[in-house]
Structure formats: structure tokens, C-alpha cells
Amino acid sequence: MVYLSRIYTRSGDQGETSIGDGSRVSKCDQRIVASGSIDELNCCVGIAATCCEDSAVREQLMVLQHWLFDLGADLTCPPPKEGQPGRRLQIEQRHVDQLENLIDQYLAQQQPLSSFVLPGGSLSAAHLHLARAVCRRAEIEVLRLHAETDINRLTTVFLNRLSDLLFVMARTANRNGTEDVLWRPGITNGPMQPDESAK
Secondary structure, three states: OOOOOOOOOOOOOOOEEEOOOOOEEEOOOHHHHHHHHHHHHHHHHHHHHHHOOOHHHHHHHHHHHHHHHHHHHHHOOOOOOOOOOOOOOOOOHHHHHHHHHHHHHHHOOOOOOOOOEEOOOOHHHHHHHHHHHHHHHHHHHHHHHHHHOOOOOHHHHHHHHHHHHHHHHHHHHOOOOOOOEEOOOOOOOOOOOOOHHHO
């Protein structure tokens, strides 16, 4: 159980912070950058859940927030040294499997895609697309961490599936894709064009 008696400690004023094993690292350390991206993603998912009109989707997003907190805890703990106990919180294959099951369930109800989709439509869909984009960037930051040190390989798999899930959730929020905003390549007309009649 976490117990916080105060919010500011002044311990990070010199640009360092503590990680899961108690050691101190620079706040610019890639482990901190990666976990910060997961925190940002969690915030975006929280906003998406708040804006979501579908109670079932909202509940799923709230579960995802808990999983993202677990993932963040996973990232902030270096691999245990020999003789030390392992980590208590880790993303596991069951998490990935559940994401894939949800993706399949949503896809079965949606209109087939005939074009790329712009992030928009309903407010709920727009926030889900934003969360998807942040998830893609968070995945890159975690991959950068993986290039430097050993991490749980399922964290990147989880984030890859999560971005796909957020995409199909966004289409669900746009009435299963029927109200998606489709990309029109090379569009030449629209509000950016001058009004010839005004001359």
C-alpha cells in the first residue's frame, strides 16, 4: 500500500529521482523518459474515459489505466540482481491476449476501412486518437530504453496492441466507423482556398 504524507520532498531539486530499486538516476535517464511517456499516455486515456459516452468502453479504459500504472512500475524497476527477489508487477502475456480479444470484438462490429482515418469525428473519438498517438510515441521511448538495458519484452508488445485497441475504440466512438473522418489525399478545395466571388 502506498502512503504519501507530503507531496514535495525537495529530493529532486538537483535533477535526480529515485527508481524502483531505490537507486538515484538523472531525470533525463531513458528509464525516466520512458515511464514519463507512460504517465502522459495514462493521462490521455483518463481524459478519453471521461469523455466516453459508452459505459462499457469507459470501464475498459479505466482498467487500461490500472494496467498502464502497472507497466510504469515495471519500467521503473531494473532487472533484479542475482539472489534478489523478482519484480512484483509486470505486464504479462495475459494482458496482451486480452487486448487482442478486445480488438477482435470491436472489429467485428465495424465498417471496413476504405481510406485512412483522420483523428476526429466525435469528441470521444478525437481523445481516443490522441491517446493512440501518444501510445505510439511511448512505445518508441520504451524501445529506446530496451536498446540500452534489459526490460520486460512484453511492455513493447503491450503498447503496440494498445495503440491498435485505441484506434478501433475511436472508430467505435464514431458509430462503428460510419462517422469516421476519412482522409482525402491531395485535397484542393476547402476553407484554405480564396473565395473568388469576394474579388
